Amino acid sequence: MKNSIFLSVALLSPIVAAPALAQDSTPAANPASSEPEVVTGGDSLSIAIGVGTIPSYEGSDTNRIVPIGVVRGSLSGINFITRGTQLFVDVVPNDPGPGFDFELGPVVGANFNRNSIKRIDDPRVGALGTRKTAIEVGGYLGIGKTGLITSDYDKLSFSVSYIRDVNNAHKSYLITPQLDYGTPLSRKAYVGISANATYAGDGYAQTYFSVDAPGSLASTLPQYSAGKGWKNYSISGLATYSLTGDLTHGLSLIGGVSYSRLLNDFAESPVTRIAGDRNQWLGAIGIGYTF
Template sequence: MRIVILPLTVAAAAVAFATPALAQDAAPSAVPTGIEEQMAGDSITVGVAAAYITDYEGSNDYRFTPAPGVLATIKGYTFTLLGNRASVDLIRDNPGPTWDLQAGPIGLVNFNRNSNKSIDDRRIRALGELDTSIELGGFVGIGKTGVITSPYDKLSVTVSYRHDVSNVHDSAIWQPTINYFTPLSRKAAVGLFASAERAGRGYARTYFSVDGAQSLASGLPVYNARDGWKNWSLGVIGTYALTGDLLKGWKAIGGVVYRGMMNDFKDSPVTSIAGSKSQWASALGIGYTF
């Protein structure tokens, strides 16, 4: 069984693995001795979730798949692995209410339509399997800790760029994202995010166009998709400590995302006839922080 991740951004999905946080209503005098030192120290969270996602991008059929994750902060540098996506923030974070500059490499393994075994719709299977693409690039962003509810909530904005280096779709994807994270208590935290993706001509042609031969095989009409804004997403994601607190121990992880397809990606028969412009994804799992 291949492993993928529901379409969460790296920054927003990291909320599910719970960056260290305190209660939003905790007064300074209520902070336990040594807690600030713990928050400034190294932290590693590992987890796995059962994700409920579409069979392919634009599908109206769904399936379950495992989604592993790792979030590690070592000496202020953060590494994130979430299913098929990995990134490293090469700008060191500082503890406490402060500004946070973000920049580093990002990579993604795109499994979209690489196996007909995971696709129910016979028309999409008839279009043919596609190779797995490797998308590499980078991201930049800025965040602010201590914004609205407490000294520990965080608002951030990032922009990432990826390009296919495996010559599958041989084009670029831009992704701006805004997310907000806040602790609700020593045991619970929640995050909200909004994101969008702009895809290049090669991506549109590979995944959303239908040529003459594919039309004869599938019964879908011929369609030539153009580049542009591909989709927008809104999501909520959270975590609850089952043992200890958000700084250490076992925790439950969950999230729900809505994605709306746009422009030629919405109008393509891959989406409008065989699939749906409305996409949902969800995940529920468990993690451990040490």
């Protein structure tokens, strides 16, 4: 998941990660076969909504329930997907079916970490004050291979994203390499796993994990100066099951869970070490519809 804790919507990504499959329109031609067929392309739209549990702020030891959603589509060979509060657009058209898939495009999103006192459960962290909403803009590139291990329709991909705040909130950057693997179990079921790590700049560390002298006096937390470095790693699992058709159309049930562990200065900060927890858990369940 990009941007770690605050992108729990990515847990609903099975609906957008499933490969292009289709049910044979003439089953009598091969009644014993349960293998899906490759779709030859075309426009599509998938929408999912649900509820999730996420930490009240990055580094918190308490979770809150939030509504979540995701949208994914393909229009004239240009693919787009929302992952949490970020929009990814892949501007490189690729042929459907087995083979390599190259990805390149812009990323734009918002980071709402600690932007509202109502969403900060720990009064000590609340006493440090709220932060501006960060508007983060950047890009990503990646490569994937479809038809690798279990069938012609599983996919392994690797990508790297870079985003920078342009709203003078944390005035810094995040770099996230990510590895994803997903496979359909049948026409109706799909599972996937992913792993990523995020490197954060000095501005991000100072904004969300440092405690200055006035903040220490107000919150009783000790002073601390956090610096750039690897912020966290995350491991996620997800699944979807079609309720009305197959993975390419109709209603689906979707769920996922993610574990993230804060590292280095981000874990040693009093915001995490004293007032929170370096271990971060997220979960989500919802329904989706593919048109």
